[in-house]
Amino acid sequence: MTGSGSTSITSLDIAEELRIQLERQGIVADVHDGYGLALVSVWVGLVVWCKDDRYWWRTGWDARRHRPVYAWHPAGDAVQAARRIAFRYVELREVHPPSELTAGARCDPA
Incomplete structure (x- = not known):
């Protein structure tokens, strides 16, 4: 909370909202927070950075x-x-499919 009584949205807040929206699409992701930046770990090669007013991720x-x-x-x-x-x-799942070790585990929603 700021001194004026309004709530301040943090990087962790926007990362959690993204995680929830991904979960609604059947995609399990993990959120990591620290140093004013939050990360949403989605899959091999897909990490979403969350800071201030935007999300960004590597596409190629x-x-x-x-x-x-x-x-x-x-x-x-x-x-x-x-x-x-x-x-x-x-x-990315086509390029990096789940291994037999992770099949049926928490990281494989299918």
Whole structure:
């Protein structure tokens, strides 16, 4: 809470909201918080950074520029952000399917 009586939304708050929206789509994720930044760990190669007013995540690699490509979405719209992240999740699960050790475990919602 701030001194004026209004609530202050933290990085952890927006990360938790995203986790809830992903869960509604059948995607189990973990939230990690520290140093003013929260992370939502979704799948191999898919971590969403949550800070201030946005979410951002890596979507690929720019071979010409030799650097990662990122997408971002306003934190005020966790529902649509979760939909976009879910598309990336499906792509990455095809590249990195669950191992036999994790099949049926908490990290494999299917």
